[in-house]
Each structure stands twice: as structure tokens, then as C-alpha cells.
Amino acid sequence: MIVVNTETIPGYQIVELKGMVQGNTVRAKHAGRDIAASFKNLVGGELKGYTELLTESRREAVERMMAQARQLGANAILNVRFSTSAITAGAAELYAYGTAAIVSKIE
Amino acid sequence: MDLIIQLLILMPIGFFFGRAAERKHIKSLEEREKACEGFFVSDLRTFPGISDASREPKMLTGEVTIASDYYKRFAGGLRNFFGGEMKSYVSLMSRARREATLRIIEEARAEGYNAVCNLRLDSADIGGSATTNKASVMVSILASATAYNTNDQAQ
Numbered sequence: 310m311i312v313v314n315t316e317t318i319p320g321y322q323i324v325e326l327k328g329m330v331q332g333n334t335v336r337a338k339h340a341g342r343d344i345a346a347s348f349k350n351l352v353g354g355e356l357k358g359y360t361e362l363l364t365e366s367r368r369e370a371v372e373r374m375m376a377q378a379r380q381l382g383a384n385a386i387l388n389v390r391f392s393t394s395a396i397t398a399g400a401a402e403l404y405a406y407g408t409a410a411i412v413s414k415i416e
Numbered sequence: 417m418d419l420i421i422q423l424l425i426l427m428p429i430g431f432f433f434g435r436a437a438e439r440k441h442i443k444s445l446e447e448r449e450k451a452c453e454g455f456f457v458s459d460l461r462t463f464p465g466i467s468d469a470s471r472e473p474k475m476l477t478g479e480v481t482i483a484s485d486y487y488k489r490f491a492g493g494l495r496n497f498f499g500g501e502m503k504s505y506v507s508l509m510s511r512a513r514r515e516a517t518l519r520i521i522e523e524a525r526a527e528g529y530n531a532v533c534n535l536r537l538d539s540a541d542i543g544g545s546a547t548t549n550k551a552s553v554m555v556s557i558l559a560s561a562t563a564y565n566t567n568d569q570a571q
Binding site: 311312313314315316317318320346347349350351353354355356360362363364367389390391392394395398399400401 | 433441462463469470473480481482483489534536540541553558562564
């Protein structure tokens with residue numbers, strides 16, 4: 310499946326639009342990571358645990374969005390956007406959305 | 417007593433370790449940016465100068481979370497009282513953005529692409545500072561872009 314955050318795919322044409330697809334997830338890290346993060350807040354530097362949390366959440370949200378697109382019979386998702394919301398400390402909601410479409414190569 | 421501990425122990429720790437961490441990060445950013453010279457990055461929605469339309473473009477993402485240190489938070493608190501630019505946080509934000517962008521570029525290079533377009537930078541709020549009190553200062557940046565191949569470097 311072709312997933313892009315642009316509105317078009319060069320070399321391909323849109324055959325049929327299937328509508329908007331979306332996926333979301335709320336994830337948290339275990340308390341140990343939160344404690345480690347509060348120590349890091351003293352000395353500065355990257356919070357690897359939270360970076361990982363974002364990567365996992367993003368992957369999960371995109372995975373769910375792609376599953377929905379597959380169910381619609383699409384082979385591409387265009388114009389993917391991400392949005393986040395703060396629910397509580399140490400957790401993040403990640404929401405991915407895009408437009409599912411059937412595309413074909415231009416000969 | 418608490419105040420004495422904060423001023424005498426936590427402040428120097430935050431100041432020295434925080435400054436060392438920041439310098440190390442900026443140095444690594446500069447080195448890696450140099451290594452990625454010639455890579456074409458844009459936030460255009462089209463694919464400027466695309467050369468190989470037979471290869472599928474691919475969306476890539478990059479994430480990073482960086483914490484501020486105790487000293488900067490203290491300095492930020494003072495600045496908040498007097499007003500003006502919070503310089504220590506400006507560099508924190510720009511470091512996070514550069515890092516997230518670099519992660520995308522490095523991933524794109526590893527997969528054999530030489531350009532990205534439609535780069536988007538968003539921020540996330542993991543610390544929950546929007547919902548709870550500002551006990552810790554951290555910044556999360558989410559970057560996304562579409563990687564493709566171009567032959568024209570001088571766009």
C-alpha cells in the first residue's frame with residue numbers, strides 16, 4: 310500500500326476515491342519510564358522512553374488506518390495527517406487520518 | 417530547607433549537566449547535518465524535480481522528546497516573571513525540530529531516497545502540561561514527510 314502525505318502521487322492516477330480513513334491510539338509507558346523521565350528533567354537530554362512511546366503510537370495509528378483502507382479495497386492513502394491530544398501526564402493520543410483511494414500506474 | 421537544597425544542589429547539577437548535554441547535542445546535530453548536505457528538503461505539497469516516477473514515494477515519520485534541565489526551568493521561571501524572550505526554551509525547541517527533521521532525512525537516505533517534500537512539524541504534549549501543572553518541561557516534536565527521488569539538487 311502506498312501511503313503519502315501529499316495530495317497526489319507522481320506517476321500514478323487516482324481511479325477511485327474511497328473516502329476518509331482514520332486510526333487512533335492512546336498509549337502510556339510503565340511507571341519506571343516516567344520516573345526515569347523525571348530524573349532526566351533535572352539534567353536535560355532526550356527522553357528516549359517518550360520518543361519510543363510516540364513512535365509506537367504513530368505506528369499503531371497508521372496500522373489501524375491502513376487496515377481500514379484495506380477493508381475498503383483501497384491500495385493507497387493520500388494526504389495523511391497526524392494530530393495529537395494531551396489526555397493525562399505520561400500518555401499521548403495519536404490520531405492519523407487520510408483519504409483512501411485506488412490508484413493505478415500511468416502507462 | 418527545601419529551598420537551600422534546590423539552590424545549592426539541584427541548580428548546579430542542572431546547570432553543568434544540562435549545558436554539557438545541550439552542547440553535545442548541538443555538536444552532533446551539526447555533524448549529522450553536514451553529512452546530509454545536498455539532500456533536498458521542502459514543505460511543498462508537490463514533488464519538485466522528481467526524476468524517478470516509477471519508484472513509489474513513501475511517507476516517513478520522525479519523533480523526538482527532549483527534556484529541559486533544572487537550571488533552565490529556573491531561568492525560565494524568572495523570565496516569566498519579568499517578561500521577554502525565554503532564550504533557553506527557544507534553543508530547546510529548535511534542537512527538537514532539527515533532530516526530528518534529521519531523523520527523517522537519515523531514514524530517507526537509508527532507504528535510497530534523496531529528497532523529501534511536504535515536511536510537516538507538529539508538537540505533542542506527553543508531559544500533560546496542558547492538563548496538569550507545569551512540573552516538568554519537555555518538548556515532543558512529530559515530523560512527517562514524503563520521500564522521493566530527484567535528480568535536480570539545485571532547486
